[in-house]
Amino acid sequence: MRVRPASVYRYVLLGIGAFLSIYMVYSIIGYDDGSHVPIHRPQRHLYLTVSQDRVGMRFGNLAPKRILYWTTVFGATVPSTMLSDCPGLTDRCVIDTNRHQINSADAVVFHAADLSRFPLPITRKPNQVFVFNSMETPDNSGRFAVPDSFFNWTSTHLYSSDAVHKYGSFMIPTQIAESRGFKVQSYYIQPKRLQKSKNGIFGLISNCHTPSKRELALQELGKHINVTIGGKCASDDRLKSICPPGVECLDVFEQYPFFIAIENTVCNDYVTEKIWSRLTVPSIPIVMRRRVYKNILPPNSFIAMDDYKNPIEMANHLRALESNTTAYSEYFGWRQKGTWTSAPWNSPGYRNGVCRVCELLWKTKDNETETDKSYENIWEWFDKESQCEKDEFVRSWLSG
Numbered sequence: 001m002r003v004r005p006a007s008v009y010r011y012v013l014l015g016i017g018a019f020l021s022i023y024m025v026y027s028i029i030g031y032d033d034g035s036h037v038p039i040h041r042p043q044r045h046l047y048l049t050v051s052q053d054r055v056g057m058r059f060g061n062l063a064p065k066r067i068l069y070w071t072t073v074f075g076a077t078v079p080s081t082m083l084s085d086c087p088g089l090t091d092r093c094v095i096d097t098n099r100h101q102i103n104s105a106d107a108v109v110f111h112a113a114d115l116s117r118f119p120l121p122i123t124r125k126p127n128q129v130f131v132f133n134s135m136e137t138p139d140n141s142g143r144f145a146v147p148d149s150f151f152n153w154t155s156t157h158l159y160s161s162d163a164v165h166k167y168g169s170f171m172i173p174t175q176i177a178e179s180r181g182f183k184v185q186s187y188y189i190q191p192k193r194l195q196k197s198k199n200g201i202f203g204l205i206s207n208c209h210t211p212s213k214r215e216l217a218l219q220e221l222g223k224h225i226n227v228t229i230g231g232k233c234a235s236d237d238r239l240k241s242i243c244p245p246g247v248e249c250l251d252v253f254e255q256y257p258f259f260i261a262i263e264n265t266v267c268n269d270y271v272t273e274k275i276w277s278r279l280t281v282p283s284i285p286i287v288m289r290r291r292v293y294k295n296i297l298p299p300n301s302f303i304a305m306d307d308y309k310n311p312i313e314m315a316n317h318l319r320a321l322e323s324n325t326t327a328y329s330e331y332f333g334w335r336q337k338g339t340w341t342s343a344p345w346n347s348p349g350y351r352n353g354v355c356r357v358c359e360l361l362w363k364t365k366d367n368e369t370e371t372d373k374s375y376e377n378i379w380e381w382f383d384k385e386s387q388c389e390k391d392e393f394v395r396s397w398l399s400g
């Protein structure tokens with residue numbers, strides 16, 4: 001067959017055109033989720049990085065998913081910029097707060113404690129998911145009654161939620177962080193900062209009467225080791241004002257070998273700023289029940305009351321630690337050896353709250369067995385999973 005020169009040029013031009021188009025598509029698809037260390041990022045190769053997932057994300061359905069907040073969150077309207085906190089997902093979803101737009105929403109979020117302020121929607125579209133959201137314990141989430149099977153997804157402090165919405169970071173072994181190419185955050189502490197100028201336990205406490213009866217346990221401990229309480233529940237004015245309201249006072253915490261990180265309510269996976277805001281403090285957190293923390297904090301990084309038969313046994317152990325630097329330092333091993341770290345905020349695999357809801361909305365339903373779901377009785381589920389305790393533990397511990 002004879003090939004005319006003109007058609008050769010045409011094919012060459014077509015070829016260049018095709019290459020440029022493919023390259024443009026590739027450039028659009030290649031995205032950076034911002035949480036990786038550049039040096040660990042593999043070279044981009046055209047055919048390797050264009051995963052089906054990414055093509056689907058960009059072209060399967062160009063429109064971002066719409067997440068409607070039906071309620072406020074503790075009385076405040078959520079900002080539409082909420083997703084700017086979700087690396088790699090910022091343009092994948094949009095936040096809406098206009099309840100008239102419910103028909104165009106892919107997910108509708110209801111913040112539990114605000115449920116009573118708004119009438120529930122009258123209709124729902126078949127593929128729309130209704131999301132139950134609360135970062136607080138069941139008792140602090142309103143317990144507003146909703147119809148059976150109203151919610152499709154849960155987004156709470158519980159790790160068993162569809163989209164975990166927790167305080168603080170996800171602590172993970174450094175090995176895992178490295179294998180995922182995360183930037184490793186160091187929690188190392190200068191050893192001299194483990195030498196303490198004060199002794200005993202320090203705590204800033206503003207809730208003096210808790211469901212767990214934390215106050216009774218501390219009072220009893222105080223008979224056997226120094227327990228210094230600042231804040232609203234302090235015994236004298238000097239201690240009441242040891243830390244101005246709204247200030248973290250990490251330098252005060254640092255002076256004591258132990259600090260109180262016991263929550264007002266003891267529930268599964270319920271760990272708040274009482275731990276997370278003090279993660280850099282060179283002092284050992286004291287919590288109430290080991291089961292709540294054992295899958296959340298690094299091993300040997302905290303002391304749980306229920307490790308001991310009674311307050312005397314616990315106080316004896318704490319005083320032994322005060323006078324044995326080697327034993328005391330063992331609680332800081334995860335920091336000093338760098339064996340544990342935290343996953344970068346909202347990084348893939350460790351997304352939190354609405355970022356995870358957005359990600360789930362994009363998860364392709366390629367598994368036929370993955371069917372629609374709903375929670376028949378949401379409060380029953382929340383209670384069963386949370387296993388919140390009242391004062392049973394403290395009562396038995398004090399008589400132990």
Ligand SMILES: *[C@@H]1O[C@H](CO)[C@@H](O)[C@H](O)[C@H]1NC(C)=O
Pocket residue numbers: 199200224225226
């Ligand atoms: C409590 O603190 C005071 C003052 O620092 C100290 O003299 C005392 O020995 C401490 N008590 C215990 C039980 O450690």
Ligand SMILES: *[C@@H]1O[C@H](CO)[C@@H](O)[C@H](O)[C@H]1NC(C)=O
Pocket residue numbers: 324326327
């Ligand atoms: C101090 O603690 C270390 C480690 O737990 C232990 O091996 C050592 O015997 C302790 N020293 C004293 C004097 O109790």
Ligand SMILES: *[C@@H]1O[C@H](CO)[C@@H](O)[C@H](O)[C@H]1NC(C)=O
Pocket residue numbers: 367368369370
């Ligand atoms: C689909 O989901 C079921 C149950 O969750 C699981 O056993 C199965 O391995 C999944 N299949 C695929 C192809 O992912």
Ligand SMILES: *[C@@H]1O[C@H](CO)[C@@H](O)[C@H](O)[C@H]1NC(C)=O
Pocket residue numbers: 126127128129130149150151152371372373374
């Ligand atoms: C959500 O729950 C409703 C009511 O139980 C149900 O009809 C619907 O199929 C569920 N949708 C999804 C996507 O799970």
